[in-house]
Amino acid sequence: LAKTTQPISMDSYEGQEVNITCSHNNIATNDYITWYQQFPSQGPRFIIQGYKTKVTNEVASLFIPADRKSSTLSLPRVSLSDTAVYYCLVGERGNEKLTFGTGTRLTIIP
Amino acid sequence: GAVVSQHPSWVICKSGTSVKIECRSLDFQATTMFWYRQFPKQSLMLMATSNEGSKATYEQGVEKDKFLINHASLTLSTLTVTSAHPEDSSFYICSALRQNQETQYFGPGTRLLVL
Numbered sequence: 323l324a325k326t327t328q329p330i331s332m333d334s335y336e337g338q339e340v341n342i343t344c345s346h347n348n349i350a351t352n353d354y355i356t357w358y359q360q361f362p363s364q365g366p367r368f369i370i371q372g373y374k375t376k377v378t379n380e381v382a383s384l385f386i387p388a389d390r391k392s393s394t395l396s397l398p399r400v401s402l403s404d405t406a407v408y409y410c411l412v413g414e415r416g417n418e419k420l421t422f423g424t425g426t427r428l429t430i431i432p
Numbered sequence: 433g434a435v436v437s438q439h440p441s442w443v444i445c446k447s448g449t450s451v452k453i454e455c456r457s458l459d460f461q462a463t464t465m466f467w468y469r470q471f472p473k474q475s476l477m478l479m480a481t482s483n484e485g486s487k488a489t490y491e492q493g494v495e496k497d498k499f500l501i502n503h504a505s506l507t508l509s510t511l512t513v514t515s516a517h518p519e520d521s522s523f524y525i526c527s528a529l530r531q532n533q534e535t536q537y538f539g540p541g542t543r544l545l546v547l
Contacts, residue, residue: 356535365436365525365538366476409475415534420466420527422476 326410331427340397342426344410347391354415355386355393360407360425369408370395371415405430435459436528438539445516446547452512453542455526461506462528466536467499470523482509516546 327345334340346355354373358366370377372384372393383396397404407425435458445451455465463484468476480501481489488501500512509528513520523543527536 358538363523363541363543365438365527365541368434368535368537371535419478419481420536421478422468424475 325421326412326423328408328410328423328426330424331429333429333431334400335431336401337399340400340404340428342395342397342408342410342428343392344395345392346410346412349390349412350414352414353390353412355384355390356411356413356420357382357384357395358409358411360409366409373415400428400430402430402432404428434530434533434535434537436526436537436539438524438526438542440542441540442543442545444545444547447517448515450512450514451516451544452510453524453526453544455509455511455528455539457507457528457530457537460528460530462530463506464529465503465509466527466529467501467509467511468525468527470525470541476525479511513544516544518546520544521546 354371356371357369359369360366370382370384372386374386377384385394407427409422409425411420437456439454443451465482467479469479470476478491479494482501482503484503484506490496498514503509523541525541527538529536
């Protein structure tokens with residue numbers, strides 16, 4: 323499983339766009355990139371998944387460069403409720419094992 | 433869609449007792465479910481993979497006789513913490529692998545406190 327590296331923490335003001343970058347230098351050809359959000363005392367919530375280029379849904383966008391060695395989760399116009407830990411995971415789609423790294427603790431400031 | 437529930441949401445028990453936690457996929461079938469444990473301020477750690485109709489696969493360092501897993505149907509997996517001790521106090525989270533989408537969806541977690 324490819325290892326991921328994310329910033330430990332980030333702060334942002336309400337209304338700003340937040341970009342969280344994840345490095346995965348050893349990503350394999352069959353690997354997908356998945357992001358989860360976790361609030362305290364809750365299970366992780368699926369945000370977005372992608373393989374290459376750009377993926378967008380109602381919550382976020384995921385940008386993946388051509389070499390796929392990194393990815394960026396973009397959260398548009400964040401609010402206080404977006405304060406959470408965000409995990410980037412890499413693995414073969416349908417792969418049974420998800421290895422969670424330290425995640426990025428995002429704090430939104432009013 | 434893709435809702436996973438856990439029961440109970442929290443439990444307090446005495447040392448030496450056993451505790452059963454249920455994980456259900458409410459609106460989809462899951463041949464594979466997973467159990468994680470999370471200590472305060474730490475990331476999730478995979479404990480075991482639960483496959484419907486077969487024995488669970490445990491991660492290194494996880495005692496299979498202490499953490500009994502049963503996956504009796506395509507929508508239910510249970511984790512039983514046997515002879516619980518205070519060091520077993522943690523947040524236990526399950527997830528279910530949704531077929532076709534091949535994405536794991538997580539339950540809300542169960543907080544266990546062993547006194």
